[in-house]
Amino acid sequence: MQPVITVRHLVKRYAQMTAVDHISFQVAEGTCFGLLGPNGAGKTTTIEMLEGILRPTSGDIHYFGQPLKARAIYQDIGIQFQQTALPDYLTVRETLRLFASFYERSLALDELVALCHLHDVVNRDARRLSGGQRQRLLLALALVNDPRVVFLDEPTTGLDPQARRQFWDLLQQIKARGKTIVLTTHYMDEAETLCDHIAIMDQGQIIAEGAPQALLAEHFSGALVGLNDVVLPDDMRQRYASYLSQGRLYIQTQQVEVLLADLLAARVPLSQLQVQTPTLDDLFIKLTGNPLQEAN
Ligand SMILES: Nc1ncnc2c1ncn2[C@@H]1O[C@H](COP(=O)(O)OP(=O)(O)OP(=O)(O)O)[C@@H](O)[C@H]1O
Structure with a gap:
């Protein structure tokens, strides 16, 4: 099947720095694609180039095999920005109506309200919503034109x-309706739950890409044992794959019992020992040496 979006060697440079540094990827139709990474990794810059809002320094973006022309995709995409200023003094219903009027095609208002669970607040001033209600309204606004592709920036x-x-x-x-979703997030659990395919960005580059479970299988086998402030004896260092991040040692093992017996035999202190199934957070630590939350 033809990809919805194809990105090749995309670069965005500002005077002093390269925000996006030669990235390439594809987004398949009907899937949820996640751009992950810490603050400043280049996610928003990338998504804004895909939306036609920012002009790339070089590289190209194709939609359904055609080069991106901002005006041509405008009717086909929906965008939920990180920050959106809503018009003052309008109710939720009036806000939805106003945004619907900008497009040639729009979803029926009642359908949108039901889809985004806005029935309770439909007559409320849009400035008087809780955080969750406001995000659902912003999502409804992104869906107002029944787009083929929905972009969500740290929703x-x-x-x-x-x-x-x-x-x-x-x-x-929304995904079950066949929409293609492109989202940015710095929550790895969000990506693991929602995304079919992810690209992990750091310092403008994609440092890992694939289906979340496939990526984990590629980089880890078995369980991950974490320990604080320890140095492994040489023979154990040779037998076990391990890496260090901020004073914490992570050891990979297929057999936790055998590893624990080895640690006890070597009199390694087991303070703050934790055994876990590796997650995308662990993958980020393994690839960059830093926990994602601290990079933020
Ligand atoms: N207009 C600009 N001029 C100069 N530098 C910029 C500009 N916009 C973004 N940058 C820089 O480009 C880098 C990438 O920023 P970007 O907003 O894309 O990161 P991000 O991954 O989306 O981060 P966040 O999670 O905080 O939104 C950052 O170092 C940022 O300071």
């Missing part, structure tokens, strides 16, 4: 855990 930043989970459910429903 759940600042939401409490319950509102985040509700938002994830909503995105699953």
Whole structure:
């Protein structure tokens, strides 16, 4: 199947720095594609080039095999920005109506309200919404023209855990309608839950790309054991794959019991020992040496 979006050797330079540094990827139709990385990694710059808002320094972007021409895709895409100023003194319903009037095609208002769970607040002033309600309104605005591709820039930043989970459910429903979703996030659990394919960005480059589970399988085998402030004896260092991040040692093992027996035999202190199944957060630490949350 032809990809919805194809990006080749995309670069964005500002005077002093390269925000996006020769990245290439494809987004398949009907999938959720996630751009992940810490603050300043280049995610927003990338997504804004895909949306036709920022002009790339070099490289190219194709939609359904055609070069990106901002005006031509405008009717086909929906965008939820990180920050959106809504018009004052309008209710949720009036705001949706206003945005719908900008497009040739639009979803029926009632359908949009139901889809984004806005029934309770449809007559409320849009400035008087909770964080979760506001995000759902912004999502409804991104869907108002029934787009083929929806762009979401850090849609759940600042939401409490319950509102985040509700938002994830909503995105699953939107995906089930066959929409292609491109989102940026610095929450690895969000990417693991929602995305079919991810590209992890750091300092303007893609440092890993693939399906979340495939990426984890490629970089880890078995469990991950974390320990604080320890030095492994030489023979154990040779037998076990391990890496260090900020004073914490991570050891990979297929057999936790055998590793624990080896650690005890070598009199390695087991303070703050943790055994876990590797996550995308661990992958980020392994690839960059830094936890994602601290990079933020
Ligand atoms: N207009 C600009 N002029 C100069 N530098 C910029 C400009 N816009 C972004 N940058 C820089 O480009 C880099 C990438 O920024 P970008 O906003 O794309 O990162 P991000 O991954 O989206 O981060 P965040 O998670 O904080 O939104 C940063 O170092 C940023 O300071």
